[in-house]
Amino acid sequence: MRHKLTNKEAGRLGGLKTVALYGREHMKELGKLGGRPRLPTLQEIRDRKAKASNIENNKGVATGGYSLKELKLMWASRTA
Helix, strand or coil: CCCCCCHHHHHHHHHHHHHHHHCHHHHHHHHHHCCCCCCCCHHHHHHHHHHHHHHHHCCCCCCCCCCHHHHHHHHHHHHC
């Protein structure tokens, strides 16, 4: 029976193959680009959705419910 590779093993083998094909300099350039080494976890996805939902629910709170135009007028009258 054939051994099933884990994601970690597959990534390692892919990296070794890339080094063999393109060399270490290529890998150094890829490393400088950065990026996420993994997919977001379920908890991270939930946190992101909760944060977005919280932002939606609090629209207008920081401005007291005034529009930008109203805020500009209030600011102009304050400094005049």
